[in-house]
Amino acid sequence: MELLTWVENSALGTWVRESPSAWAYSGLISFHAFGLAFVVGLSWAIALRILGFAPGLPLAPMEKLFPVIWIAFWVNAVSGALLVTGTATNDLTNPVFFTKMTFVVLGVVTVWLLKNQVFRDPASLNTRAAAQKARILAAASLACWAGAIVAGRLVEYPVLFGLRKE
Amino acid sequence: MELLGRLLESPMLTSFVSWSSWVWPVCEIFHFVGMALLLGTVGILDLRLLGVAKGFPVAQVQRLIPWGVFGFVINVITGIVFVSGDPFALPIEKLNNLAFQLKMLFMLIAGINILAFYLTGVSRAASALAPGDNAPLSAKVIAAASLFLWLGVIYFGRMIMYVDVFYTQF
Numbered sequence: 001m002e003l004l005t006w007v008e009n010s011a012l013g014t015w016v017r018e019s020p021s022a023w024a025y026s027g028l029i030s031f032h033a034f035g036l037a038f039v040v041g042l043s044w045a046i047a048l049r050i051l052g053f054a055p056g057l058p059l060a061p062m063e064k065l066f067p068v069i070w071i072a073f074w075v076n077a078v079s080g081a082l083l084v085t086g087t088a089t090n091d092l093t094n095p096v097f098f099t100k101m102t103f104v105v106l107g108v109v110t111v112w113l114l115k116n117q118v119f120r121d122p123a124s125l126n127t128r129a130a131a132q133k134a135r136i137l138a139a140a141s142l143a144c145w146a147g148a149i150v151a152g153r154l155v156e157y158p159v160l161f162g163l164r165k166e
Numbered sequence: 167m168e169l170l171g172r173l174l175e176s177p178m179l180t181s182f183v184s185w186s187s188w189v190w191p192v193c194e195i196f197h198f199v200g201m202a203l204l205l206g207t208v209g210i211l212d213l214r215l216l217g218v219a220k221g222f223p224v225a226q227v228q229r230l231i232p233w234g235v236f237g238f239v240i241n242v243i244t245g246i247v248f249v250s251g252d253p254f255a256l257p258i259e260k261l262n263n264l265a266f267q268l269k270m271l272f273m274l275i276a277g278i279n280i281l282a283f284y285l286t287g288v289s290r291a292a293s294a295l296a297p298g299d300n301a302p303l304s305a306k307v308i309a310a311a312s313l314f315l316w317l318g319v320i321y322f323g324r325m326i327m328y329v330d331v332f333y334t335q336f
Binding site: 020021025026029030031034036037038040041042043044045053054056057058060061062064065068098143145147149150152153154156157159160 | 221325336
């Protein structure tokens with residue numbers, strides 16, 4: 001807890017939270033929304049395609065979307081880390097925040113697995129076992145990112161769970 | 167503006183929001199889901215036209231657009247709740263919020279951009295693009311504008327809560 005207080009009161013944490021600069025809290029949270037839209041939006045599009053929507057859309061070119069997802073992910077990792085320095089004593093003691101982070105980590109793992117297993121050889125999806133595995137991964141990815149959005153929004157409402165917001 | 171503010175007042179929505187402390191956060195969750203659906207699908211089309219993932223035949227990418235429209239509809243509905251159902255602020259306060267005004271302006275221009283895409287034949291030309299084909303400049307300009315405008319909509323949407331920043335900045 002002392003560490004969290006130190007982080008929050010550090011020059012960086014104070015700047016993030018209190019600076020009137022358009023790059024501080026409000027700018028960081030905007031970049032966090034840009035990244036969310038692309039990470040989740042593109043991951044969902046890939047997952048929906050694998051689950052059978054838009055079957056006319058060829059799967060293989062979707063591989064080119066992964067670099068965009070990773071860029072958007074890093075935008076969010078950096079903006080998210082900076083935001084947390086400003087509100088460390090709240091976030092890092094909030095179980096809803098850790099729920100969100102769990103979903104994010106699982107979401108990243110599912111996207112990584114889709115990229116490295118399914119897209120290494122999209123033609124293999126013609127075999128029944130591989131297609132089944134891909135669908136399970138896609139459904140898991142869809143669900144993890146949905147969970148990340150739900151928990152991410154609820155981070156700001158710990159009172160809903162009887163948790164105190166300081 | 168005052169009249170529009172009056173028209174947007176909805177005691178019914180306000181009491182619906184007040185009914186449970188879950189209503190507002192759940193609407194926010196759906197607003198983010200709608201945003202991801204819209205940016206995910208429209209974003210793929212824009213990226214394809216700009217030359218990322220050129221392996222897609224454009225006509226097939228356009229079949230994702232109904233998902234984006236679905237996301238947009240979710241956001242219009244939840245957006246109306248935020249404007250008309252806020253128990254702590256009248257609609258006029260949102261209408262007078264500079265960030266909200268800029269968000270609406272960017273949405274309007276994004277709408278005009280969509281009309282330009284579909285009504286000037288650019289969409290038809292784009293649909294004919296086979297895997298690997300370069301999009302014409304007109305399509306690239308519209309695609310770049312679309313990405314810029316929707317990111318602007320997100321930005322000003324987030325800034326509604328932090329609108330004071332605009333006044334201390336400029």
